[in-house]
Amino acid sequence: MDSAFWDTYLGITIVLIAESLLVILPVLLAVAYVIYFDRKIWAAMQLRRGPNVVGPWGLLQSFADGLKLVFKETVVPAGASKGVFFIAPIIMFALAMMGWAVIPFGEMAGFQLVASDINVGILYLFAVSSLGVYGIIMSGWASNSRYPFLGGLRSAAQMVSYEVSIGFVLITVLLCVGSLNLTDVVEAQRTVWFALPLFPMFVIFFISALAETNRPPFDLPEAEAELVAGYQVEYSSMTFAMFWLGEYANILLMCAMTTLLFFGGWLPPFQFVPVVGDIMAMVPGPIWFIAKILFFFFIFAWVKASVPRYRYDQLMRLGWKVFLPLSLAAVIVVAGVLVGFDLLPDKA
Amino acid sequence: MIIQTIMFYAFAAVTIASAFMVISSRNPVHSVLFLILCFFNAAGLFVLIGAEFLAMIMVIVYVGAVAVLFLFVVMMLDINFVELRQGFLQYLPIGGVVGLVLLIELVAILGVWTVGPEAMTPYAEPNTTLGAATNTEALGALIYTKYVYAFQAAGMILLVAMIGAIVLTHRSRPGVKKQNIGDQVARDPATTIEVRKVPPGQGI
Numbered sequence: 179m180d181s182a183f184w185d186t187y188l189g190i191t192i193v194l195i196a197e198s199l200l201v202i203l204p205v206l207l208a209v210a211y212v213i214y215f216d217r218k219i220w221a222a223m224q225l226r227r228g229p230n231v232v233g234p235w236g237l238l239q240s241f242a243d244g245l246k247l248v249f250k251e252t253v254v255p256a257g258a259s260k261g262v263f264f265i266a267p268i269i270m271f272a273l274a275m276m277g278w279a280v281i282p283f284g285e286m287a288g289f290q291l292v293a294s295d296i297n298v299g300i301l302y303l304f305a306v307s308s309l310g311v312y313g314i315i316m317s318g319w320a321s322n323s324r325y326p327f328l329g330g331l332r333s334a335a336q337m338v339s340y341e342v343s344i345g346f347v348l349i350t351v352l353l354c355v356g357s358l359n360l361t362d363v364v365e366a367q368r369t370v371w372f373a374l375p376l377f378p379m380f381v382i383f384f385i386s387a388l389a390e391t392n393r394p395p396f397d398l399p400e401a402e403a404e405l406v407a408g409y410q411v412e413y414s415s416m417t418f419a420m421f422w423l424g425e426y427a428n429i430l431l432m433c434a435m436t437t438l439l440f441f442g443g444w445l446p447p448f449q450f451v452p453v454v455g456d457i458m459a460m461v462p463g464p465i466w467f468i469a470k471i472l473f474f475f476f477i478f479a480w481v482k483a484s485v486p487r488y489r490y491d492q493l494m495r496l497g498w499k500v501f502l503p504l505s506l507a508a509v510i511v512v513a514g515v516l517v518g519f520d521l522l523p524d525k526a
Numbered sequence: 527m528i529i530q531t532i533m534f535y536a537f538a539a540v541t542i543a544s545a546f547m548v549i550s551s552r553n554p555v556h557s558v559l560f561l562i563l564c565f566f567n568a569a570g571l572f573v574l575i576g577a578e579f580l581a582m583i584m585v586i587v588y589v590g591a592v593a594v595l596f597l598f599v600v601m602m603l604d605i606n607f608v609e610l611r612q613g614f615l616q617y618l619p620i621g622g623v624v625g626l627v628l629l630i631e632l633v634a635i636l637g638v639w640t641v642g643p644e645a646m647t648p649y650a651e652p653n654t655t656l657g658a659a660t661n662t663e664a665l666g667a668l669i670y671t672k673y674v675y676a677f678q679a680a681g682m683i684l685l686v687a688m689i690g691a692i693v694l695t696h697r698s699r700p701g702v703k704k705q706n707i708g709d710q711v712a713r714d715p716a717t718t719i720e721v722r723k724v725p726p727g728q729g730i
Contacts, residue, residue: 187529259553259555259556262555262556262559296578297578297579297660297661297662298578298579298582298662301579301582301583301586302582304582304586305582305585305586305589305590308585308586308589308590308591309585309589309590311590311594312562312594315594315597315598315601316559319555319597319601327601330601331598331601331602334594334595334597334598335598337594338591338594338595341590341591345586358579358660358662491705495707
């Protein structure tokens, strides 16, 4: 490989495009199967079979659904604000893909498997996930219809509320790491995964992640019992498919974030047990990372199947009156403990 | 370097164009959306000068929180657009004066900067000791040491503003039913229901 070529603009462009495709294509494929996985888990909890017709064990169901959506007609409501109406699903989808740029998938043969190893990785992820609300709020407004509008308003209030506690939880993790780089965050968990010392923070983060991705029990923006399908009511065909893909890609992103922040990313478990730890370490890091993401996705599906939907005022109460004070107190306690017992990560 | 230059002009052009659209678009919701685009491109400019921490904070605070609330309020406004447009020109003189003052100030500052660079050194001395640190660390090391009092004062001002806003809006309104979770959880059958024996044909 001629190294001079890869330093030219053409070479850099090719590398960038290849890296992006290497991240986006697996994510999209994963989203297709994660939707299948979600439906299967949901079905199993309700003693049904779930999708089992298209392909062996129904494995091709997501692709059949996607194909069906492509061939449908895109209907634009008469009073819609056309530009915003079409930009909204694009924003939703693009933002869901953007976050994956900084996710480190692991280490293989001395290579860091990450598209962009930036200094402010956590802030970037937080920023991208906080922008996700725009897809919903814009679609709700642009549809010029009652139910989508209510869905959009609910989503805006909900996501802003839960972002606050997510932010504080991130600060507690950052205090223990001493860096905003996601690779450093994972490396800092070599001795102990942060889920152990920061268990309450993990619980708050996970529940806030449910609220942030509009998953049940916090799926008020699309509550089908009251709002039909909320912000998605007026969308059909590919525009709907983009919301769908974006939503699941966001859920996977949140699972990845939980894994990176609290469950040691690509690090193998049971490292403190002599023999078992060595066996676990033989499995490559990326596989551990994906396994952990899928485990958290399973919990997402589990929650969806077993918990009834919150009432809106209860949702707000949980966000502002329970999580916000708890996480704020946790920032002070964690900082106090780290300073008091001289446990602060020392940076040169 | 050429890529940076191209990106700078792209970001700058979009920033100015969207800032213009903020004041010129007919629909206030579109204005807010252009404002968001403007913030976003400003964040891009921050990244280009190597201030990635500020860029992210810009996106998180302005785009992710402040603008969402803007949009939230503007979306719910019931505005008569025609009426809104009518008085547009009568504010032009005052707007022009404000713009002119800002322009003169900018020219004064930038002019000093280019004419006599040594005049700026006592105010904006680059911190050479932190050259190798990431800008998050550099910023933290400055804010929490040299400028800690200014930082604390800013924090206090924001706190007072927040308490003030809460005090102004949190008045007690009579006749509003509020839910008390504690009371609800503490209810038990002994105090809330009464079992009565109803004799047939008589009622209670």
